[in-house]
Amino acid sequence: MSVVYLLAIGSVPGQVLDWMEETVADWCPWPVRRLPAIVFPEDSYDAKRGQYKSVDIMKVVARSAPSDATRILGVTEGDLAIPTLTFVFGQAQLDGPVAVVSLARLRQEFYGLPGEVTVLRERLAKEVLHEFGHTFGLTHCADSKCVMSLATHIGLVDNKDERYCGRCGAHLVRSFAASDGEAK
Amino acid sequence: MKKTWPILVVDDEEVMSESMAAWLREDGYRVDTAANGQAALELAKATDYAISFIDLKMPGGMDGIETMMEMRRIRPEASIIIITAYATVDTAIQAMKEGAQEYIVKPCHPQEISMLVSRILKLKKLQNENVILRKKISRKYKHHDIITKNPKMQELLSLTQDIASLRSTVLICGESGTGKELVARAIHYSGARAEKPFVSVSCAALTETLLESELFGHEKGSFTGAEGQTKGKFEMADGGTIFLDEIGDISAKLQADLLRVLQERRFYRVGGADEVSVDVRVIAATNKNLSEEVTEGRFRDDLYYRLNVIEIRIPPLRERREDIPLLAEHFVQQIASELGKDISGISADALKVLIDYDWPGNVRELENVIERAIVTSHNGTLVDSDFAWLTQRGNSQRDWEVPDVPLSELERRAIIAVLERKRGNVKEAAASLGIDRSTLYDKLKRYEIAH
Numbered sequence: 001m002s003v004v005y006l007l008a009i010g011s012v013p014g015q016v017l018d019w020m021e022e023t024v025a026d027w028c029p030w031p032v033r034r035l036p037a038i039v040f041p042e043d044s045y046d047a048k049r050g051q052y053k054s055v056d057i058m059k060v061v062a063r064s065a066p067s068d069a070t071r072i073l074g075v076t077e078g079d080l081a082i083p084t085l086t087f088v089f090g091q092a093q094l095d096g097p098v099a100v101v102s103l104a105r106l107r108q109e110f111y112g113l114p115g116e117v118t119v120l121r122e123r124l125a126k127e128v129l130h131e132f133g134h135t136f137g138l139t140h141c142a143d144s145k146c147v148m149s150l151a152t153h154i155g156l157v158d159n160k161d162e163r164y165c166g167r168c169g170a171h172l173v174r175s176f177a178a179s180d181g182e183a184k
Numbered sequence: 185m186k187k188t189w190p191i192l193v194v195d196d197e198e199v200m201s202e203s204m205a206a207w208l209r210e211d212g213y214r215v216d217t218a219a220n221g222q223a224a225l226e227l228a229k230a231t232d233y234a235i236s237f238i239d240l241k242m243p244g245g246m247d248g249i250e251t252m253m254e255m256r257r258i259r260p261e262a263s264i265i266i267i268t269a270y271a272t273v274d275t276a277i278q279a280m281k282e283g284a285q286e287y288i289v290k291p292c293h294p295q296e297i298s299m300l301v302s303r304i305l306k307l308k309k310l311q312n313e314n315v316i317l318r319k320k321i322s323r324k325y326k327h328h329d330i331i332t333k334n335p336k337m338q339e340l341l342s343l344t345q346d347i348a349s350l351r352s353t354v355l356i357c358g359e360s361g362t363g364k365e366l367v368a369r370a371i372h373y374s375g376a377r378a379e380k381p382f383v384s385v386s387c388a389a390l391t392e393t394l395l396e397s398e399l400f401g402h403e404k405g406s407f408t409g410a411e412g413q414t415k416g417k418f419e420m421a422d423g424g425t426i427f428l429d430e431i432g433d434i435s436a437k438l439q440a441d442l443l444r445v446l447q448e449r450r451f452y453r454v455g456g457a458d459e460v461s462v463d464v465r466v467i468a469a470t471n472k473n474l475s476e477e478v479t480e481g482r483f484r485d486d487l488y489y490r491l492n493v494i495e496i497r498i499p500p501l502r503e504r505r506e507d508i509p510l511l512a513e514h515f516v517q518q519i520a521s522e523l524g525k526d527i528s529g530i531s532a533d534a535l536k537v538l539i540d541y542d543w544p545g546n547v548r549e550l551e552n553v554i555e556r557a558i559v560t561s562h563n564g565t566l567v568d569s570d571f572a573w574l575t576q577r578g579n580s581q582r583d584w585e586v587p588d589v590p591l592s593e594l595e596r597r598a599i600i601a602v603l604e605r606k607r608g609n610v611k612e613a614a615a616s617l618g619i620d621r622s623t624l625y626d627k628l629k630r631y632e633i634a635h
Binding site: 094 | 197199200202203204206207209210211212237267290291292293294295297298
């Protein structure tokens with residue numbers, strides 16, 4: 001039986017993991033389970049940039065995957081970046097088992113605004129569905145309302161709907177079936 | 185369509201190239217990575233990357249600029265984005281001077297890269313479309329798209345291929361509508377000048393003064409209304425071909441000017457004092473008998489010999505009736521598709537009507553006739569009644585319209601036409617013409633008509 005695992009890197013509120021579990025469970029046919037949180041890997045923090053190295057976080061998430069994991073989604077409060085880009089909202093292995101999402105830039109506080117739970121919940125759901133879609137081979141969608149559309153700033157995340165467009169949804173369902181077949 | 189674009193990321197630090205590649209893959213691109221300049225060049229030999237991101241500083245081998253320069257040798261059209269952590273104006277200027285399309289300082293905002301990539305790819309797409317359109321035009325006018333199974337025409341097409349890459353002047357003779365411009369374009373687009381302009385001028389359409397200005401351009405104020413310097417068709421065609429249609433209709437002065445251009449490849453703009461040099465191939469065409477025009481003193485013999493270096497005579501459609509079914513089917517398919525009509529072919533009876541008609545307007549007339557039939561037809565196949573008006577018109581034309589030619593030429597044409605209608609049967613042709621067989625044989629000999 002395949003399982004989708006959720007993993008917190010560093011301290012993450014339990015409520016956030018509840019939201020993630022609900023979001024993923026709504027969209028996939030497998031059970032969703034949580035793994036015990038892990039600490040940030042050594043050297044994953046880039047003090048000069050004040051950010052975490054997304055590649056290092058992805059590696060540690062991959063190493064934490066149990067043998068029955070079909071997908072493993074990491075979540076962290078750390079602001080993630082790769083060397084070429086100033087930040088990433090999250091990262092995923094295209095058609096691979098690992099993805100990670102950062103809460104840092106999804107929070108209103110990052111932009112100097114008072115925190116809003118509903119906004120955070122909505123943004124997190126979109127980002128989780130987006131990275132989850134990548135792990136099933138979906139690339140960015142041209143439909144700006146589709147959750148798979150590219151967001152290079154928070155405004156574009158807010159502009160999306162919390163759903164896949166028909167085409168991406170159909171691709172996902174086919175990929176679920178293929179992935180289930182492989183697992184069996 | 186972006187999903188098919190290949191992108192290359194070159195950096196000695198694997199974490200940098202792989203993370204960038206992963207980010208671009210999420211956007212749907214096929215991304216390769218290389219750890220050094222040498223590896224990048226090997227990849228670039230095998231794949232024509234739409235964009236190459238190259239890190240400026242790569243120790244222990246070729247740096248980013250050297251890699252870029254080598255890559256340009258392999259792929260002159262490559263779009264290269266130099267990435268560096270060292271934001272100095274000097275390196276930026278150097279990278280751009282050496283041909284980098286863009287220059288980014290890492291880390292950069294995802295939106296910046298996203299916009300940069302889509303801007304470059306949009307341009308690439310336009311360039312590719314341009315290449316495809318050029319190829320389409322080129323294919324359209326290549327010799328193998330001229331439809332014929334007539335031996336004379338096939339010989340003619342073979343000649344166009346042989347002369348395509350020469351600069352020699354060509355004179356194309358043929359009645360109106362035989363496809364003189366099509367043959368001229370086939371010569372142009374099959375040769376080394378295909379990438380350069382093909383400029384067509386109808387010499388009969390303009391007055392002498394206008395034609396002079398049209399051909400050679402004019403300087404500001406050279407005549408009323410000449411507000412600025414304007415390039416003529418000869419300058420526009422530089423490097424390519426100029427097609428001078430209906431050359432037999434130009435004035436004596438223009439004949440002299442044209443002779444000078446053909447001899448010296450130089451001319452003056454109207455009202456200009458400076459000579460303009462051009463490298464242009466001239467293809468001229470006429471529906472007149474130019475040698476007769478020379479004999480009559482209406483056309484300069486020296487210009488005639490300059491133009492007539494290679495002569496191509498396109499036979500009229502009535503002398504290649506075997507092509508009528510092929511051409512008719514071709515036009516039906518093409519025009520029905522253009523007009524969105526569901527017409528798949530042409531019946532045998534309808535084809536017989538077309539084959540028997542004399543086509544004074546040649547292939548162009550056939551095309552127009554088929555278009556008219558397609559527009560008015562309500563069937564899935566064109567039938568003989570769709571062309572009933574043609575027979576009536578043809579008969580009335582044959583009855584009333586006599587071309588302006590000597591009587592002997594009329595007799596010659598009448599004999600050829602009747603012989604063709606009777607499929608070469610001399611006995612039947614003689615009966616039809618109301619003369620006996622031996623008289624017809626005498627006339628065939630006199631007019632040098634093969635039968």
